[in-house]
Amino acid sequence: MSAQPLIETKALTRQYPGVLALNAVDFDLHSGEVHVLFGENGAGKSTLISMLAGANTPSQGSVILDGQKVKFDSVADAQKKGIYTVFQEFSLIPTLTVAQNIFLGWEPMKGPFIDHRTMRKRAYEMLLELGFDIDPNAVTSHLSRAQQQMVEITKAFHGDLKVLILDEPTASLTDKEVDHLFEFVNELKAKGVGIIYISHRIQEFFRIANRVTVLRDGAKIGTVNMAETNEDALVEMMTGRAIDEIYPKIEQGTGEILLTVEGLRTAGIHDAFFEVRAGEILGVAGLVGSGKSRLFRTVMGLTTRVHGTVKMRGKDISHAPTRDIINEGIYYLSPDRKAEGLDLAKPSKDNLAINLVMGDKVGGNGQLVKWSEVNAEAATISDYVELHEGYRNKPVSQLSGGNQQKVLFGKCFGQNADIIIFDEPTVGVDMGTRAALYLLIKELAESGKAVVVISSDLPEVMNLSHRMLILAHGHISAELSGDDMTEEQVLKFFFDETGAKL
Template structure:
């Protein structure tokens, strides 16, 4: 008998079927992955399992018995807890206060803070989380906040834990810790529903995988009987070799030259970049691959070395001057650095057009008609649906937010485009569209840098690969040396070898 099961679960909105008669089941002690593109129905399904939404039709069964959740709290009381991408923690409260929010132990009419701290420490210790219960949540790393969020699930008799993109912002070490914890939950008989776009994680953690597409179930397969290529084809309807485009661009003249660049945690990096080239930059989280290019952009202080763009020294230029001179940087954190979430996609693109001077200032006045026309053209170009263009960016999916972020680069007259983790948290279909934009830039003679923790992405897009390890350029790979084995070989090598 399944721990939790859905039968023909359906959710309709006016004019839209978000989930169409989906059957899903989870066994005790199982990690069952939900896989699919943005808009496939994953979030809709888990929102109903979590009690956040009610189904239009269909059934949810818990331990074989039909159940209807009146609220998230009702689902939690029945043993189902969800850790969403956006945590429900209150940043100004302590760890203990967040864990016991709504469950506060009392002594008479007053909250017993000493007992709350003691019990919170016990819960954290039992789960293997080394976190001070007196620490304020705002001062914790994202991984630690996730641990606090998970700890909240253990007030009652936890049966099902739903994890929504749990590794999206974690380092490799933090991911290892999370996976060890998940395996410990499996041994306790807890069922885990796991949602992720990181297909390379599945072999480490999944027992079964259910693929959704356009709100419908494509199929459920045991992890032992499938592979990445089969899953991608189930998800997108296309073979994996159709995801990565062939880029027909021959590297031309040198546009960027970096010599002996140093910063905190960055040791004497030197390389060049040519027009029409796609340069891949690979390395573990914390290797310095982002730090290198944030230093080039003036976002981090430079301690030494030289940067030349088109033969001009920009080493001491401000970030604004560097952008104006022809460097575009796409941040890996679209919410904190890349987009104004309160504004619409049209507003975000329009602002970049004005600031990037693509249309010309025309004195003190802005030709807003031209801005609107160009904004519409860019939105069409990145395949952003018209209905999304006037919505606040905060209301768009991660994939559509990333399309807006990519669209902003077309508002700049840049010669070098630096894309830092360009597809983080983005489904394979959207990735394919973004890869075509990278192809277009390179074939137009622009120099492109792709910094990525996704090794297949780097291997399939780049003409040349730089590998970073512990703040140093450990290798430069070209031609036949651009293999997964060679890249991994230099992940832990800081000798600065060049192959």
């Protein structure tokens, strides 16, 4: 690591009316290192990188690049100085081709016209050099999110790239795509590029990070070498509390069997048999592509069932449409809150009101809706999920990921559901918000509800569950409970599709 930082900040501060978003933060990045910014939603991470990226200007403090104090007039200005940011929300234009997006603002010209042939050729060469197997002629909207991210990264390589900022880069990637991204990150490190990396996934830090800086409430808590710390210490720095305070102890009920699934089969799922019981948290784990989400989407009628039966309290609902399944008392929260879970253009109170009216929990009889009751209940639910009053009238699109997830959780309280299925309940959510959501799951289970938690986060699903189903290649490879729910056992059955009951 070089003696002089590649880029650093000194007492960097950003003040908004009534809000100190960043408070005198010192931060530095060296050539050839990955420096992680870690903290809860609202900790100041996005504010800090927005100023390094040229999207925002500091109220006080300074940014120093290669030993010289700099001021960025715009994102384009920062890019010209070698700083490129891949934000969580991409800047790609979906109707343009890959080549057009890569060269947007950098178009090669032939006289007064864009030289499209040269642009395609150079885009192909750039993608090939970076190891990205993407057709430069493809329309960007037709690409997977991982491929779009690769295009976004490729855009950084027009000039002399010094600093690459990656904001939640693995949030929507498969394990294989994450491996490819990390290989690429290590190649950039070897070339001397400095990388600022933002993620909530601590397990990723051990694979690529050199150092971690923790922010809380806009202030720097500290910087640690990755080789000299552990997950527990980082969580405690971030939240101010020990990791064993994050996961609550959840009492197990001895309720009736509510859901029975026998021989369920669909594309990617092979003859699944299991039960869901009241007062219990059933965890569902498996690698990406194992079928864990597809299994319960089939139960909900969201994926076509090929064979088998689904019974709710003994009643066959195998052929029922999703609306009728919900009315029978099963509610499913999608892992994709933006595409399936929430109306982003509407405020949280309207999102909650939709479920309250459709669920017939409040609001009157027949065609008459008592909006005073609906609004009062929506406010009660918002209080319950700890959604700040100032956020309730804002469009959901303007809320942080953690607050969007609170709204999504709140929707399940608008239904008279006996089984609540949480599919990836804390994706993109910080530890502080996770702790609050885990308490809601605890209260649901201890009130007698049956709760299903489908998660790719193994510590999460193991710490919350009373019983676990492990899926491998579309098969339920194991059902574990009690002392058998160890990480060693779970990981073993991730790759064993032969089936076992312990």
